[in-house]
Amino acid sequence: MNESYRLGEQSIIAHLQRLANGASTTELDVAALPPELRAIGEQLQKTLAILQQERELLEHGAYIDSLTNLGNRGGLDRHVDQLWRKGTPFTCAYIDIDRLKHCNDKFGHAEGNRYILSICRALTETMEHDELLFRIGGDEFVLISPTTNEAELEQRLEWTRANLIEATSDGKAPMIASFSFGCSRVDPLAGDTRRQMTKDADRKMYRYKLMYRVQQPEEGDALQRPITEQPPPCNDRVFQAISMSSETRYPFIINLDTGESQWSVNAVRDFDLPSQHPYNSLDIWLARVHPEDRDNVRAELDMVVNGTWHFHCMQYRVMNTAGKYALCDCTGYRLDGTDTEPNMYVGIVTNRSLADTTDSVTGLGDIHALVNAIGEMRRVARNAGLIAIKIDEIAQVNARFGFDAGDRVLAESAACLMDCSRGKGRLFRSTGPMFVALFDELDPEETDAVADEIERFLGSPVLLGSFEYQPPLRVATLHLDTVDRQPVSILNELNALIKEAPQVPGTKLD
Structure with a gap:
């Protein structure tokens, strides 16, 4: 055996070994074989090409539905497995063709196949580029979307269904085309299970079918319009x-x-x-x-x-x-x-x-709005500066001049507070005669400067009839590097600080 023949045999054996190991793109260079082996190499290539075609046909049958050319149940399982291994969240829609058995029994399976294909075409036309549709049974489809949320997919399917019903309700089509559906959003990394996904979407689909199934015209009866909505539960x-x-x-x-x-x-x-x-x-x-x-x-x-x-x-x-x-x-x-x-x-x-969180006297946010604002700052982990302001002796003003006068003092104080803060912070009437200014863009020195300005100007005189009244007040400041506590804890600390703050004296009412 000459050296050229031996090398040709080794080339053929290596090619077969690569195929046995799963290589699908390897090719045998027949022209490089010695003349006495080229006929064997050509026959081997033809045989392998036939085997490759048969394998592709088998894979096609394993994962592709023959009628619609969509993925079948095996294709769905393989696709979901891939999403699950990646941990990719996705939305699935279980879709069931309405009254397919009625169509097959009354008009024959050929018409039933046309009915299936019309639903398939309508669903495919409404799909986004990253979505896949599978036919997993005679009248069952599953749509997988890695990006669309549950509500958006429901709206899109509802729109598609309504268009189908309208297009086939003129009496010309043998069947009023319709389908029922249920959508479920799943996140593998959040602990969701495939059984949970299937059960949730399937349950919603059947409940939808009970509510909205279209009535088909019966033989000899006048065409009935489809029932797509139940009457609302009340007037x-x-x-x-x-x-x-x-x-x-x-x-x-x-x-x-x-x-x-x-x-x-x-x-x-x-x-x-x-x-x-x-x-x-x-x-x-x-x-x-x-x-x-x-x-x-x-x-x-x-x-x-x-x-x-x-x-x-x-x-x-x-x-x-x-x-x-x-x-x-x-x-x-x-x-x-x-x-x-x-x-x-x-x-x-x-x-x-x-609006329920607005104080009616001052127009500022009330205690509920203040709690919400502190809670929001806690969720974004930002620093904060809080200034508490308490107007003293409001009870005495109410007793001597009436509650309208007390409200006027609070309203005037709120207006002055807005001028002092110059739009840099959010203002609230916390409780009774106490206000809170909340700053999230000022450093401690700037917050202290605003507090000093409030002390100088907030006690502006208010005319109560002919009496000029300047309210006494207290001011306290709290700096937080990060809002890492419950709002109630922070407000309790502010209340303690305002009690210890020195009073800026005002008009004596004695």
Whole structure:
């Protein structure tokens, strides 16, 4: 055996070994083989090409649905496995075609396949570039989105469904095309499980189907328009009249049996709810609750839903449309259903971060607004300077001149305080005759300078009838390198400092 032949054999053996080890792109250089081995090399290349095609067909069948050319259940499992290994959060939508069996039984499987493909086409056209759609059963699809949140995906699917219904409700199509869906957002790194994801999305999908399934025209009957919305749970005009009576209070009604709900226009505006009648609104609301408060709120609401509790009252933080957390008082009652009436949950949410936190006498923020402001600074871990100002002898002014006079003194003091702070800080009437100025952009020396100016100018004379009255006052300053305590603890320290502060004397009332 000559050396050229031996080297050719070794080249063929090495090529086969690379293929056995999983290489899919290696090629045999047939032209480099000796003439007596080239025919063998060419035949080997042809055989390997056939085997590669068969392997690709097998993989295609393992992961691709033959009718729609989408990924199948195996493809979905492989894709979710990849997301789970990366720890990537994503939203999944379980989608079920409405009345596919009815279509197959009445119009045949060929029409049923066309029905499936029409749903597939509508879903594909509405997808974002980073989303994937899988057909995991005869009438079941799953859409995976790594970027879209739950509410956004629900809105997009609702829009797609409405367009499908409208396009096929003219009597020309054999079926009114429609589907039901349920969405669930999961985060593997947060401890979510795949079983939890599947159960949550599947449950929402079936509840949606119960609420919104389209009625198909029966043979011989006049075409029925699709039923896409149930009537609201109460008179809509009455509800809106109640809901618009206050900018800070948001009534709501939730049907616990179907998930249907009704919220005020103000709640939709201030908390970015998807609509006034969102489906599964408890989950939508919980997604907006501050992460530190969410578990406690979920536990209480679960007890209301399952009938363990009939009354819910909590104060917690909810993200508003601006992306900031608002302190809210949430009160609700469960109304048990009867044979003809559903189980209902009705209540009201009060936004403590709006007008209810304004002091009516001075126009400054009140104690609730002050607590919110300190709490916000605590969450962003910023330094703070606080100046407490107490107007002494307001009780004596009220007793001698009346409460209107006392309010005038406080209002004049608030106006002077605004002039002294020159817009550098936020001002609050804490309690009674005490004010607090909160600064987060001044260093301690600048804060002390503002406090000195307040001492000099805040006690300006106020005319009470013909009597010129200059209120005595006390000023105390507190510097914090970082706000790392509860607001109540900080306010208690301020109260202690103001009690020890020397009085800047004013007019004697004796």
